[in-house]
Amino acid sequence: MKNYKSFLLAAALVLTSTFAAFAQLQQPAMSPAAHVSQVVGFTKISIDYSSPAVKGRKVFGELVKFGETWRAGANSQTIIEFSTGVNVGGKNLPAGKYSIFVTPAASGEWTIHLNKKAESVYAYMKDGKIDEAALAADDVVAVKASPASIGATERLQYMISAENNKVAKVTLAWETTAVSFMVDTQVDQKMEQFKAQF
Structure with missing residues (x-):
C-alpha cells in the first residue's frame, strides 16, 4: 500500500510538471522577429523587424494600402541602426x-x-492609422524609390548588399515586390578625416 501511494505521488508530480511545461510553451509568433546586419566600409548596418507572411492575401494595394504610410513590418516599428554617420538621400x-x-x-x-523616433512603438497611430503630419514632422529623411517586381516571397524580408563596400543597398522584399534605398557609408570622407589627424 505504501509503495502504491508513493507511485501515485510520483505520477502526480510528473503530470503536474508536464502540464506546467505545456503551459509555458507558447505558439510560434505569426510574424516572427528577424534581424539582418552587414558591415559596409566602416559602418555596421543592422535592421530589426517582424516578418509577416502573405498567407494567400493580396499585400500591396489591399493589406498594405496604397497612399497610406505603413510601419514596414509587423508588431512594432522596423528599426535600422548605423554604427557611424551615413548619407541617405543626400542628407547626412x-x-x-x-x-x-x-x-x-x-x-x-x-x-x-x-x-x-526609433524607440517609440506606435508613436504615430491615431484612430487606427498613422498620423501622416506627425510622422513627417519627425522624418530625418524621406527618399523616393521605384518598386520592382520579383519572384514570390512569402515572408517579408530585408536585405543589405554592398558590392563596392562603400554604398549599401537596403531592400525590402515581400509578396512579388521589392523596393530599395541606398546608404552611402562615406568611406572616402572618413579616410580623409583619419588622414587629417596625422
Missing part, C-alpha cells in the same frame, strides 16, 4: 537608430521614411 545622418516607414503608391515611386 549621425550614427544611431531610426525607424523605417514606407508609403507605397499604386503607380510611380514609393516614399521611404527614416524617422528619429
